[in-house]
Amino acid sequence: MFLKPYARSLVVAASLAVLAGCSSTGGTQDGSMDGSGTAGGAGTGTAGTGQVSGTGVNGSGAGQMAGAQIPQGRTIYFDYDSDTIRSEFESLVNSHADYLSSNPNAHVVLQGHTDERGTREYNLALGERRAGAVERYLNLRGVSPSQVEVVSYGEERPAARGSNEDSFAQNRRVVFAY
Amino acid sequence: MRALFASWEGPGGLSTRGAGKSARRMIVGALALVAMAAGSVAQADLTIDITRGNERATPIAVVPFASEAGNLPEDVAQIVADDLERSGYFEPLPRSSMFEQPSSSEEVRYGDWKALETRYMVVGKVSQSGGQAEIQYELLDVNGESRQIGETVTANGSDLRSAAHYISDQIFEEITGIRGAFSTRIAYVTSQGLGDNTQYGLYVADADGQRSQQVLTSDEPIMSPAWSPDGQKLAYVSFETERPSIYVQNLGTGQRVKLTDFEGLNSAPAWSPDGRRLAMALSRDGQPEIYVMDIASRNVQRLTNTNSIETEPAWTPDGQSIIFTSDRSGGPQIYRMSASGGSAERLTYTGNYNARGRISPDGESLFLIHRGNNGYQVAKQDLGTGRLVEISDAQQAESPSVAPNGTMVIFATQQGSTGVLGAVTADGRAQFRLPAAQGDVREPSWSPFLN
Numbered sequence: 001m002f003l004k005p006y007a008r009s010l011v012v013a014a015s016l017a018v019l020a021g022c023s024s025t026g027g028t029q030d031g032s033m034d035g036s037g038t039a040g041g042a043g044t045g046t047a048g049t050g051q052v053s054g055t056g057v058n059g060s061g062a063g064q065m066a067g068a069q070i071p072q073g074r075t076i077y078f079d080y081d082s083d084t085i086r087s088e089f090e091s092l093v094n095s096h097a098d099y100l101s102s103n104p105n106a107h108v109v110l111q112g113h114t115d116e117r118g119t120r121e122y123n124l125a126l127g128e129r130r131a132g133a134v135e136r137y138l139n140l141r142g143v144s145p146s147q148v149e150v151v152s153y154g155e156e157r158p159a160a161r162g163s164n165e166d167s168f169a170q171n172r173r174v175v176f177a178y
Numbered sequence: 179m180r181a182l183f184a185s186w187e188g189p190g191g192l193s194t195r196g197a198g199k200s201a202r203r204m205i206v207g208a209l210a211l212v213a214m215a216a217g218s219v220a221q222a223d224l225t226i227d228i229t230r231g232n233e234r235a236t237p238i239a240v241v242p243f244a245s246e247a248g249n250l251p252e253d254v255a256q257i258v259a260d261d262l263e264r265s266g267y268f269e270p271l272p273r274s275s276m277f278e279q280p281s282s283s284e285e286v287r288y289g290d291w292k293a294l295e296t297r298y299m300v301v302g303k304v305s306q307s308g309g310q311a312e313i314q315y316e317l318l319d320v321n322g323e324s325r326q327i328g329e330t331v332t333a334n335g336s337d338l339r340s341a342a343h344y345i346s347d348q349i350f351e352e353i354t355g356i357r358g359a360f361s362t363r364i365a366y367v368t369s370q371g372l373g374d375n376t377q378y379g380l381y382v383a384d385a386d387g388q389r390s391q392q393v394l395t396s397d398e399p400i401m402s403p404a405w406s407p408d409g410q411k412l413a414y415v416s417f418e419t420e421r422p423s424i425y426v427q428n429l430g431t432g433q434r435v436k437l438t439d440f441e442g443l444n445s446a447p448a449w450s451p452d453g454r455r456l457a458m459a460l461s462r463d464g465q466p467e468i469y470v471m472d473i474a475s476r477n478v479q480r481l482t483n484t485n486s487i488e489t490e491p492a493w494t495p496d497g498q499s500i501i502f503t504s505d506r507s508g509g510p511q512i513y514r515m516s517a518s519g520g521s522a523e524r525l526t527y528t529g530n531y532n533a534r535g536r537i538s539p540d541g542e543s544l545f546l547i548h549r550g551n552n553g554y555q556v557a558k559q560d561l562g563t564g565r566l567v568e569i570s571d572a573q574q575a576e577s578p579s580v581a582p583n584g585t586m587v588i589f590a591t592q593q594g595s596t597g598v599l600g601a602v603t604a605d606g607r608a609q610f611r612l613p614a615a616q617g618d619v620r621e622p623s624w625s626p627f628l629n
Contacts, residue, residue, distance in 0.1 A: 109420075118554065119534040119547050119576055120401060120621065121446040121459065122503055122510055124422075125466040125487040128443055151421055152443060156399035161372060162595050163574065 070106075070178050071095040076134070078172040080115070083126075083133040093134060096176055097141035104144065110134050111175040112152040113159070115168035124154030131174050224387025224599060224612035224619065226264060230571065232608040235269035236353070238262060239296045239320075242273065243313065244281035244303040250338060254304060254313060257342035258349070261360045261386065264601070265350060265585060266608030271296055283316050288323045296320050300349060310334060313341055317349050326352050339389065344629075359583040360385060363625040365393070365403040365412055366599060370617035380414060382429065385581075385624070387599075387612045393427065403621060404447050409628045413437070413447035413456060424458060426473075437471065438478075448491045448500075450517070457481075457491035457500050457517075468502050470517065481519035490534045493517065495541045501525065503533040512546055526559065528566040534577065537561075538604070539584045545604075547575060556589050556602060569606030579624045580604075590620040 076089040085093055100106050112131030114123040131150040138148055160167040240259040262268035275294060280286045281303040291299055302315030310332055317327040327348055333341035340361065347358030364387075368379040378400045383390035394400060398417035405412060406426075413426045422444045427434035438444040442461030449456055454473055459466045468482045468491050482488045486506040493500055494514075501514045507524070510533040515522040526532035531549035538545065541561070548557035548568060556570035556578045572591035579588050584604060591600040593611065597618030602609040612619070 117574065118510075118531065118549075119490065119503070121490045122487065122505075122533050124401070124443060124445050125459070125461075125489050128461060128466065129487065150442065153399060153417070154401075156401060156417070157373070157376065159373060163592060 068102075070099055071176075074176045075173050077169060078130055078174070080168070080172065081126075083130045085133060085137055093137055094141065097138050097143050100138065100143040100147050101141070104147070106178065107147050107149070109149045109151055109177040111157075111177050112150065112154075113157060113171055113173050113175070114155050115171045116155045116158065116163070117168070118155075120154055120156070124152050124156075127152035127154045130172075134174050223390050224383060224614050226260065226387060226610055226612055228263065228608070228610040229600075230602075230607075230609040232266045232269070232603065234607065235263075235267060237271060237295055237297050238268045238349075239271040239276060239291060239294070239299040241276060241279050241281070241299060241301045243301075243315070244279075245305075246303065247306040247311075250304055250311075252338040252342065254338055254342045254345070255300070255302065257339060257386075258300060258346045261343060261346035262349065264386065264608075264610055265360075266603035266605075267350070267354055267585075282314070283318055283325050283328070286318060288318075288320055291320045298326075298349075298353060300345075302345075304338075311338060311341070313338075313345070315345055317352055339384065343384070343386075356585060357583045357627070359581045359585065359624075359627070361629055362582060362627060363409075364579075364588060364599075365405065365623045365625070366619055367400050367403065367621040368614065368617050368619050369399075369597075380412070382412070382625075393429065401621065402446055403623045404449055405623055405625045406449050407451055407453040407626055409626050412623075413449065415445050415447070424456070426456075437473070437476070442466075443489075446489050446491060448493060450493050451495060451497040457493065457502075459489035459491065459502075468500065468515075470500075479519070481515065481517075482522070492536050494537050495539055501535045501537060501544070503535065512544065525561070525564075526566070527564070528559075532557075532566075536578055536580050536587075538580055539582060543584075543604070545578045545580055545587050547578065556587055558587075558604065558606070567606070569604070570600065570602045571609060572600050575600070577621045579622050581624050582627045588622040588624055590622060 071092065073092045076085065076092060100108060110131040112127035114127045128150060131152060135148050135150050139145055158171045159173065160170040240255045243255045259270040263270050271294060280301050282301055286301065297320060299318045299320055300315060302313060305312045313331045313333065315329060316325055319326055329348065331341045331344060343360040346360040350356065350358035362385045363382050364385055365380065365382045368381060370377050378396050378398065379392060380394040380400050380403060381390045381392055393412065396416060396418050398420060401415040403412050403414040410430060411426055411428050413424060415422050416425055423436050424438040424444050424447045425434050425436050440460050440462035443459060443466050446459040447456045456471045456473060458469055458471060460469050465485060466487050466489050467480055468488050469478050469480050471478045484506050486504055488502055488504045490503040491500050498517055499514050500517050501512055503510050504513050509530040511524055512526045512532050512535040513522040513524050525544060529548055529550050533547050535544050535546040544559040544561055546557055546559065547554055548566060550568060552568060554574050555568040555572060556575045557566050557568045559566040570589065574592050576590040586601050586603055588599060588601045591598060593613060597620045599612040599619050599622050600609065
């Protein structure tokens, strides 16, 4: 039980490494592969930490311990053309839900982002759909709608540059900005 | 949050006297835009790389204009030649092939130019008196050995570029029968940096990318610039409050207003042809839907009501219909509905990604972004036959905007990993790029006719 969250975050880190194209150097952007260290806190300047290894993920059974502080992991990633929350990010989203439920005065902006492919205004709508999926998930977990706001940036604030799948994957994301 | 905006107005202008054509006199104040506010220094000029020439272009010799006042700040004949080449309709003769440089029709020996297989030629001279430059130019039909235009253009101040574009317009219309669009302008968005350090800019430049003027700068995204039909205002989306809102800015006075501040998306403004209404995509009621705002009253009317994404509205030239992108079928396709709402008719069926449509000025063609085997390209669909053809050969084309005379489409594309503007003739025969000196350039919007 004690080790489980740690093991889980390793799984997250491993899957992110897969997602990042197994480059193994990890040195292209910031080495953390989670994007939030460079640009995940777009426009807020608050969400600057976010090392994947330090997410402090609360397993689903750890509800009693949850909510003391804002979870450190602030960015979740999406598959191409998808607004489905990937299973490896469910526990992270749950920990945000627990935090928000435990802190009714806390407020989060869900910043939706897409990769650069396709038209800008349609992507702006897709980014909103992506962040909206997270918003609905939080609401289902008991978070008050008044605590959550969605702002889509579409493809306007990329976390990574480059027309390759590695960059695309880092840019398809929703950032929790408190 | 930190958004700066600039204004300018145009004391410059030019007037013309016709000889070969009917006499005319005109003032074109809007062409000569002079920076007024500090910070609106031209710094994002675009250059031109022709990437695909038109083999069927008409050969024309634009002979360097003689100058009675020594060196001029601008090479008028070169600007004219570049304009004509960029149009895709003409192939200017290289200067190195000109063995003589006549400056008036009396000096032209037609036989020599026929030998160069030149169909038309332009000759001229520039003189200066006071603060004014007088440009006498003639358009000659080499085969017919006749003069088609003889005209004197007076440019106020040193505004030779506007005069040159005006001459290009006259030549283009005389030969093709199509009104020239060289004296128009483009608006576009720039960005530099990555993540939190990104700086966004909104610029307006001449249609050839020169004489750029900064309209707005911000550390939050700027999107979707759209010209009002009178050419005096831009609508755009700015995130400067960390939420997207639609603004309208008067380019002459710099005055601007925040038009929308609804919850959710405030995006994709598109002016009605009469300039009184703006179509837009708002998500205040849930999913993004198409709305029309009456600008004077600020009343907003919802036109679509679906569970899908509806965005990227554009008006048909008659103002009767609105086209838009919807993914109600599963992927983005383009639809058309009455400007007062009601049921929508699907227009695109080729492929599974068709978005961001714009209708040609004659109402007969739809320009759009189509994803096919060559990735995202500008495509043209004949609205009569429904046939769709890709016209660009570019990397990740976006944001097509049609010239007011319908002959060209400007769009955003990539060169390496840098955003640049591209343009292609409406028939796809000629294509060029307009790279910026630094940073990314995107979302071009072609102005209406300004004169």
